[in-house]
Amino acid sequence: MSTDDQVLEEFTSKEYEHGWSVNFEADEAPMGLNEDIVKFISHKKNEPEWLLNWRLKSFRHWSQLEEPKWSNVHYPKIDYQVLKYYSAPKKGGKIKSLDELDPEMIKTFERLGISLNEQKRLSGIAVDAVIDSVSVATTFKETLSELGIIFCSFSDAVLEHPELIKKYLGSVVPAADNYYAALNSAVFSDGSFCYIPKGVRCPMELSTYFRINAANTGQFERTLIVAEDDSYVSYLEGCTAPMRDENQLHAAVVEIYAAKNAEVKYSTVQNWYPGNKEGVGGIYNFVTKRGICAGDHAKISWTQVETGSAVTWKYPSCILKGDYSVGEFYSVAVTNNYQQADTGTKMIHLGKHTKSRIVSKGISAGKSQNSYRGHVNISKRATHSRNFSQCDSLLMGNQCGAHTFPYIDVENSSSQIEHEATTSKIGEDQIFYCKQRGLDEESSIALIVNGFAKEVMNNLPMEFAVEAQKLLALTLEGSVG
Template identity: 80%
Template sequence: MSKDNQLLEELTSREYEHGWTSDIEMESAPKGLNEDIIRFISAKKNEPDWLLQWRLKAYRTWTTMAEPKWPNVTYPAINYQDIIYYAAPKQKAKPKSLEDVDPELLKTFEKLGISLTEQKRLTGVAVDAVLDSVSVATTFKEKLAELGIIFCSFSEAVREHPELVKKYLGSVVPMNDNYFAALNSAVFSDGSFCYIPKGVRCPMELSTYFRINAANTGQFERTLIVADEGSYVSYLEGCTAPQRDENQLHAAVVEIYAMKDAHVKYSTVQNWYPGDKEGKGGIYNFVTKRALCAGENSKVSWTQVETGSAITWKYPSCVLKGDNSSGEFYSVAVTNNYQQADTGTKMIHIGRNTKSRIVSKGISAGHSQNSYRGQVHVLKRAENARNFSQCDSLLMGNKCGAHTFPYIDVENNTARVEHEATTSKIGEDQIFYCLQRGIDEESAVALIVNGYAKEVLNQLPMEFAVEAQKLLALTLEGSVG
């Protein structure tokens, strides 16, 4: 056992790699939240009146709502008046091109390995980088524009494509959807907007990179993806934050609107600062993500690798409204130390012949709690709906917990719904088999964990898969159950 303990020790003492902060001059709103703050944010961004009214309406709704208590997580009460709702890197004038962007900013993103300067054209990824609340740069814009693809920051979209934003904002996640969505609707500061026109297959991966930098701020960004008929896009999202002792709130909203025959693939590698090994600090990640498969034959697939955050509370969902539409959810959620994750998905079958597939792999180590919470709902008119769900949990050490809360609601007798779940630890026989073949214990665990998560990792685009595998190894290698 001593070796196990030693390995566990090693695992828990590992440091967060993205914990540094950047020294960038910031401009921020005063602490607290009230209608004036919302007006301040809106004015800062030169927003049209309809958007301000929308924000205010969301704020008023939010004040009537109560923070949800049902997730299987515990945390001290959040003081919403103690958060800075707007923080932006100070810029003297609008940057015309990347050369005008603050070099400190570029350095920040270079440190994160993100090619804002378009040097590494080989990677072929268009990036929209969001620091604290504001989008700082978007790359490959011209190239995408040739195809009619709009990929820009949210505020730019509000300025340049108000008709699109007005039409689709809140169409998938209404402002009063839940407590955090309402909060986001009121104070969201920026985010990414993406529109793929009819019949266009986006030639490169689109990517947003979120980073929280300033202290005491919350990050509230909003992503809106609209895929027109017959289009295809693969979208990546990554996130990191500096190491701080106090908890920071991240309440984002992602909306995906898929029309007839459209196909959207959304991948996340979430690596927010998870707090130190005593569970101090870290990001509260309370995110609402939802896709609407509005048209026939549309398809949305979510892939997520969750390694960070002190608390994760998110359920990327698919509303399968169009006939023959399909939704997929692949997830690996790793929790260590005192992290808590309550994550899963919702598949709402409304249209005929709709299909959904859920593969969720939870790994818990240390003192962490990892929950899967999912819903498969087949409505009355969803003839021939089909769902397959699998959620497996792997436990490492005897201080952690793994929980499953699947809700399966079927109202149509032609539906076929299957759900299976298992919980276990890494088998001693599996470790023994590896040892026998000269693979040391540490590599054996990495091998087994990667094998366990492979079904999900395979769904990630290549660049992300490499990062995800590295992350998995970082958080888990050497821990033997």
């Protein structure tokens, strides 16, 4: 048994790879949060009056809210007055073409394995790169615009497509939705906007890459995806942050609107800094993600691989309003050392014949706590609807925890719900079996863990899947038992 623990121990003690930071000259807001800061952010972005008012309303609402306490995560009280709410690399900002971009910044992203150079880039992916509070580059804008697709930073969208932003902003996640959504609505800085017109199938993967660089800074990005009738888009999101001893706050909002027959696939590989082995530092990740299948036969599919952050609080959800609409949630959440994750989904069935599918795989190692929290709600009107949920937990070692909190409400008798759950432990037996066939310890664990997560990994776009597999193995390195 002791050797088993040692193996686990070694496997889970791998260092975070993206822990460096770069000194960009930054344009920052003073510390603290009040109406002046909200105005400061809005002015920095030359926003129209209506948006400033929307922010201020959100801020006033947020000021009256209490931080939610129902999730299974524990952390010291956050002092919202000692954070900075806006930080922009000075040389970022307005650029006409990628050639004008600060070479330091290009290097920063290259170090992360993301080339902003379109020629070098695999032609399959367009990238919006966000550092701290601003988007610094968006690639393939022209190629996409020929098809009528809009893919740009949120700030640009506010100025260039105000009618669309006004129509959809807050339509899926209202400003008053919850504590963190309200905070985000008040101080959100940048993010991506994506609009797929009627009948268009987006020919490349769209992706946003988020990087927190500055110290003591919160990141509050906002992503909005609108897919009109009969359109299709696959969207990827990746994130990293430097290693810092203090905790940093990330409170994002993602809204997806899918019209009739539209399909949106949203994939995330979340690799924010998780803190060190003793649990010092790391990102607090409080994210609200929600999509609405507004039209009939619409489909929204969330796939997430969550390996980072000290604390994760995140429930990508689907509102299935259109008849025959489909919602999917595929998740792998890995926690190690002192990480805590409380993640899952909500499937709200409103339309008839709606279907949802939930596949959640939690992997806990070290002294971490990993919770699945899900809510399946089938309303009275949503007759002949179906849900299938599967929640599997894999434990490594005997100091971690896995928890499952499924909530199910069904208000009609023609619908069907299935829920399956398993908990297993990576056994010494499995590892010995692999080793007896010549695999070393690390490969054995990587193989077993990736096998466990396979069903979810299969839903990621190819290029992401390979990265995500490596990330899984890396996150757990040094931790078997």
